[in-house]
Every structure is written in structure tokens, then in C-alpha cells.
Amino acid sequence: MSYSFVESDELKLLRETVANFAEKEIKPIAQQLDKQEKFSHHLTEQMGNLGLFGTIVSQDFGGQGMDYLSYAVAVEELAKIDSSQAATIAAHNSLGAGPIFYYGSQEQKDKFLPNLCTGRGLWGFGLTEPNAGSDAQATQTTAKYVGDSWVLNGQKIWITNSATDMTKGLTIQAVTGRLKDGRPELTCFLVPYNTPGLNCRPMSDKMMWRASNTGEVFLDDVKVPDHLILGRKGQGFKIMMETLDNGRISIAAMGLGLAKGALNLSLNYAKERKSFGVPLIKHQAIAFKLADMATRIEAAENLLYKCCWAKQKKLAFAKLACMAKLYCSEVAEFCSREGQQIFGGYGLMKEYPIERFYRDAALLRIGEGTSEIQRLVISRYLN
Ligand SMILES: Cc1cc2nc3c(=O)[nH]c(=O)nc-3n(C[C@H](O)[C@H](O)[C@H](O)COP(=O)(O)OP(=O)(O)OC[C@H]3O[C@@H](n4cnc5c(N)ncnc54)[C@H](O)[C@@H]3O)c2cc1C
Numbered sequence: 001m002s003y004s005f006v007e008s009d010e011l012k013l014l015r016e017t018v019a020n021f022a023e024k025e026i027k028p029i030a031q032q033l034d035k036q037e038k039f040s041h042h043l044t045e046q047m048g049n050l051g052l053f054g055t056i057v058s059q060d061f062g063g064q065g066m067d068y069l070s071y072a073v074a075v076e077e078l079a080k081i082d083s084s085q086a087a088t089i090a091a092h093n094s095l096g097a098g099p100i101f102y103y104g105s106q107e108q109k110d111k112f113l114p115n116l117c118t119g120r121g122l123w124g125f126g127l128t129e130p131n132a133g134s135d136a137q138a139t140q141t142t143a144k145y146v147g148d149s150w151v152l153n154g155q156k157i158w159i160t161n162s163a164t165d166m167t168k169g170l171t172i173q174a175v176t177g178r179l180k181d182g183r184p185e186l187t188c189f190l191v192p193y194n195t196p197g198l199n200c201r202p203m204s205d206k207m208m209w210r211a212s213n214t215g216e217v218f219l220d221d222v223k224v225p226d227h228l229i230l231g232r233k234g235q236g237f238k239i240m241m242e243t244l245d246n247g248r249i250s251i252a253a254m255g256l257g258l259a260k261g262a263l264n265l266s267l268n269y270a271k272e273r274k275s276f277g278v279p280l281i282k283h284q285a286i287a288f289k290l291a292d293m294a295t296r297i298e299a300a301e302n303l304l305y306k307c308c309w310a311k312q313k314k315l316a317f318a319k320l321a322c323m324a325k326l327y328c329s330e331v332a333e334f335c336s337r338e339g340q341q342i343f344g345g346y347g348l349m350k351e352y353p354i355e356r357f358y359r360d361a362a363l364l365r366i367g368e369g370t371s372e373i374q375r376l377v378i379s380r381y382l383n
Helices: 009-036 041-049 068-079 084-105 106-116 236-272 284-312 318-342 344-348 353-364 370-380
Strands: 120-124 141-148 151-161 165-177 184-192 198-202 215-223
Touching: 009 041, 009 084, 009 353, 041 084, 068 084, 068 284, 068 344, 084 106, 084 120, 084 151, 084 165, 084 184, 084 236, 084 353, 106 165, 106 344, 120 151, 120 215, 151 165, 151 184, 151 370, 165 198, 165 215, 184 215, 184 236, 215 344, 236 284, 236 318, 236 344, 236 353, 284 318, 318 344, 318 353, 318 370
Parallel strands: 120 165, 141 165
Antiparallel strands: 141 151, 151 215, 165 184, 198 215
16 A cells, blocks of 8 residues: 555644644734734744754754655645645745755755754745846856855845744845857855845735745855855756745645635634624535535545655655646635635724735745746646
8 A cells, every 4th residue: 555645643743743832832922923014933943843944854854854745734734724824834944954954065954954954044046036037047146256255246135034033044046147049057055144245125015924034145245265155056047947846845735734724714714704694614505615625635635645655755846836836826826815705894804813814825826936837847747
């Protein structure tokens, strides 16, 4: 038997532990953090104490050595309550610590990873630029070898976890030359936060993920030694794209969790709120909405968990990761919109968490490759 739909006792325990934490510690302050657009150090440290940092990093470097299904379930349980906290964890593990663990030298892993597995250190993933989003090869940040080190110049935008006083560094993709066919040669650099010339500024006025830190990154003659190249020179784009394959699993988990959270809120409301003398759920139009939400959630869950299973078995999983990211984000949007409809006018008020869920769902179809880009990649697998 190689395929199982039964959760192990270990996985159930993890799910329960993260769910209890989210309910007890995050839920009471999620609305307020969203309103104030405030990143919470306290919650970040607490999530670290719970073992949610360095989830997929092996124990040799201070990580938890979790499998991908466990990691996805942990992210899902956070997103059921608050996407911002789930985003801090998903970005840090998949995009921050992940590439260092998978591609770093022994020296780089020993130097950076232990600190990134505690909840007291964050690491950002600097791919997107003002003029290079979906077209990630259009990077304009440059790295030139001068004297005895690389000198980086350029700008990155919308980098999660990049502008907090817990941030320890960033992985930066930069152009290090030209390939024979004229395309840029791209290389990843590990840039510690205290490197002179590196400046990160928090970005504000976001519609969603308002308690997650998003920053603008400026690189002004930033000197990085050769030994802080991640992987090899010229391997940058491959590293970034493979990192996104993994990252899409955690964005899918955020979508699944958000959808489940929206269903929970809507179901409770539909049982309590009465119209025409009966609870809303007794109206078939409302009951059918809930049925559609539950059905799509079931399909999304199966797709995501199958993807985690493929990743864990070292089978090809990139197409499944795109599908899971695309589908789970669309289910999240569907469930939060239908949920809002069930709440009627109250669903449009900030006092009710379903309004936040509706806003938070929007990023899922943009981050780590937009829905259009997922469809583009999936369609290429079909040819
Ligand atoms: C809150 C937040 C956090 C983020 N965190 C990070 C992070 O940690 N690290 C990081 O590097 N980036 C991060 N991003 C950036 C994110 O990954 C990009 O916004 C995303 O990849 C899209 O790029 P863009 O915004 O430049 O849109 P564009 O690339 O300009 O796209 C605009 C529109 O055109 C469509 N489009 C573009 N090209 C095609 C095509 N070939 N075919 C069809 N449609 C196309 C897109 O789908 C989209 O609808 C974050 C963004 C946000 C908002």
C-alpha cells in the first residue's frame, strides 16, 4: 500500500498543536494586527518556540526535519486563522531557509541555518524587482567582481520578511554576466543583513497580509565575498525556479487553510443567524453555497496532499505544485467570497474576520507566480 488517506498519529498531533496555538494565541489579536498593519515579534518568537521555523531543515542544523505534508499541514492550520502569520512561516521556510538548506555549502549551512531555525531570525528571498516580476529573468540587479569580492547594485521589491529587526539576511538574484545566447547569467548571493550598502524599508498600505512584513530592498555597492555565492555562479535562475516549486506547496497550503477557515466562519454564522424565522443554513441557497465550499476544499486538499506525497517520494512534483497553488488559491477566493455573501452586510465590515479572509485570499493568485503563470507552466507540461 503506497497511498494512504489516513493521517498518522504524529500528523494529527502536529495539526492539533498548531491549531490550538493559532486559536489561543493568534486569533485574539489577528484583527488588531491587521488593522494596525503590524508585524508581531512576539507571535514570531512563539511560532519559533513551537518548532515552526526550519521545518524542513534537518536536525543537524537545528531544524525540525519535517516531511512536506507535515509542513503543509502546519501552514494550513495557521492560515485557517490568520494568513499573515502563515505567510511569515511559509516565506521563511520555503524561500528563506529552504534554498540555503538545499543548495548551501557546509560552511554556509553551519553559519546561517541554526539561527534561522529558532524564530529569532528571518531570511528573505529577493527575486522580484520593480521591472522584473513574472519575467524573473529580466533581473536588473548586477553583481560585478571587483578586487576580491562581488559588488551588488540594484533594487528588489515586495520581499517578505526583509524589513524587520529579526531579519538576518537575504538571498539576492543578480546578473553576473551574459550567456553565449545573449541571456543574462544569473547568480544567487547570500547577503547578511549588516552588510554595508544594503537597506531594507518596510512597505505599507497593503490590502492583505497586513501583519506580514513586506519590504523594499536597495543594494548600493554591496560587497559580497565569493564564498557567499549560493550554489554555483550561473546557477541562480535554476535555484530560484526550484525554490518556487517548493514555495508553491506552502502557498497552496495557505489557500487550503484560508478556505477551511472561511468555511468554518460561514458555517457557524449560517447556523446562528436567522432570516424568515429559520437559521440561514435552512435556506437551500445558503446550504448549497456551503456544500460547494466543502466539495472544493476536499478536492483542493487531495491535490495538495498528493503533491506533498510526490515531493516526499522524490517523484516529479513541479506540475502538481503549480496545479495545487493555482487550484487552492482559487478555492480560497471562492470560499471567502461565498462566505462573505453568507454574512450579508456584516461580511463587508472589518469587525468580522471573513472580510479579512476575503482580502487575504487575493495575494494567493499573485505571489510566487501569478495564476496566469501557473496556467502557462501547467500547459507546457501538457505538450
Ligand atoms: C505581499 C507580497 C509579497 C511578496 N513576496 C515576495 C518575496 O518574498 N520575494 C519575491 O521575490 N517576490 C515577492 N513578491 C512578488 C510577487 O512574486 C510578484 O508580485 C509576482 O511574481 C508578479 O509579478 P508582478 O507583480 O511584477 O506582475 P507582472 O509580472 O507585471 O504581471 C502583471 C500581470 O500580467 C500577467 N502576465 C505577466 N506575464 C504574463 C505572461 N507571459 N502570460 C500571461 N500573463 C502574464 C500576470 O499574471 C499579471 O496578471 C511578493 C508580492 C506581494 C504583493
